[in-house]
Amino acid sequence: MRPEDQPIVEEQELTESELSEMIQDMCKSKAEEICIIGYIGVTDKDIWDCVSEKYRKSGTPQLHQMVNDILSLKPTQFMNWMTMQMYKGS
Secondary structure: OOHHHOOOOOOOOOOHHHHHHHHHHHHHHHHHHHHHOOOOOOOHHHHHHHHHOOHHHHOOOOHHHHHHHHHOOOHHHHHHHHHHHHHHOO
16 A cells, blocks of 8 residues: 555544543553462552552653553562562551
């Protein structure tokens, strides 16, 4: 297909609620993935708390970075974070 024959795709702005729902769905998916391999009781909130901890210092990143951070979170990274939270008492 030539570039001029391709359909034009318009960029759409996400509303705050749509963005929040999309992030929550990704976190829920990652939590289910981690539960499947044996770490029972992981919630979407746990995933978001783990991923967003680094945003506290640097601020909220662009959407593609958040998506990457959520979907590329490894179970060992998550469990290390959970262990540190227990040591901190939170």
